[in-house]
Amino acid sequence: MKFLKKAFAIRETGLFIIVFIFALTLFFTNPAFSSSINIFGVLTGITINLIIAGAMTVLFVSGGFDMSVGVTMGYCGMVVALLLVKHNMPIPLAILITILVGMTIGAVIGFFIAYIEMNPFVVTLAAWFIIESFKYIINGGSNITGIPSNFYTVSFSKVLNVPTIIIFAFISAITFDLLLRKNTFFRKYYAIGGNEKAAIVAGIPIKKKKLISYVLVSAMASIAGIFYTSRFMAGYNEAGAENAFQIITAVIIGGASLKGGRGSVTGTFLGLIFMALVYNALVLYGLDILWNRVAIGLLLILAILIDENLVQRRNPVG
Helix, strand or coil, X not given: CHHHHXXXXXXXXXXXXHHHHHHHHHHHHCHHHHCHXXXXXXXXXXXXXXXXXXXXXXXXXXXXXXXXXXXXXXHHXXXXXXXXXXXXXXXXXXXXXXXXXXXXXXXXXXXXXXXXCCCHHHHHHHHHHXXXXXXXXXXXXXXXXXXXXXHHHHHXXXXXXXXXXXHHHHHHHHHHHHHHHHCHHHHHHHHHHHCHHXXXXXXXXXXXXXXXXXHHHHHHHHHHHHHHHHHHCCECCCCCCCHHHHHXXXXXXXXXXXXXXXXCHHHHHHHHHHHHHHHHHXXXXXXXXXXXXXXXXXHHHHHHHHHHHHHHHHCCCC
16 A cells, blocks of 8 residues: 555656556457557557647646647648648648748747736637637638648658657657756756746746747647648648647646646656547447547546645645
8 A cells, every 4th residue: 555655646657557557457348459450549649649748748847838739730730731732842841831830820929928928828728719710711711632642651651660650759758758857958947837936036037938838839739730631631620629638638637737847748648648548448338439528528627636636735725
């Protein structure tokens, strides 16, 4: 019992145990779970969110928040499709321009939050409405098809028989995890999220760092949008509709605090895996796919309750 208490005291360890037990239960109760097709489907299913998750964890650690990341991903997916189909751009140039579009979106959002000092929820919610509208405006509300066939290789060319979309997603997550753990520049985001006034006194340029964090999130969202379009070979209007909620839920489940100062990419990754297993269980046991949204909602409420409980334990009143 003491071992379990110590294990669950560390958020990532406790979550790993939960994920392991849940996966083991699926393994023994449903033979389809362990099939290579199903495992590949689960891994591929988390890749788009995993590409963004590392940067989103950095943002949460700093005390930031971004509701617009999903629609930014969808919008950038439409942009790269438009550049390839309507303007016949070479793939490298279309990718570069799309990433610059994403970074520009992040810079605008970050400027209003960091320098105008507006509330992150209000700014990113406003951005959500604006970007969502532009996603339909740029192509008259139609999906974009007819993408050059070689664009498929962006996601599914293989290295050691592993698709590039999976390789890139894991490299992205590992990179952000190492940066948050080891890099001095990124470690300072914990100080900003933990106590912004103390960070200012310590000479940390918080406005600049906040701006950079939003640029990073939107840049990774644009890359995720590029991979999404390559994966499905079309620019879809509905792309990214739920991704922000999924990523935010995973970040909170993984141990990041809504108040900032706490979180890890490892925890976020485990949060994504846990959610993917829940979705997979719904499919394997023949439940309606629409129950996914119920699952997201319940997991989010559970994660926030756990977060609030941990905060109260660490900062008891009286």
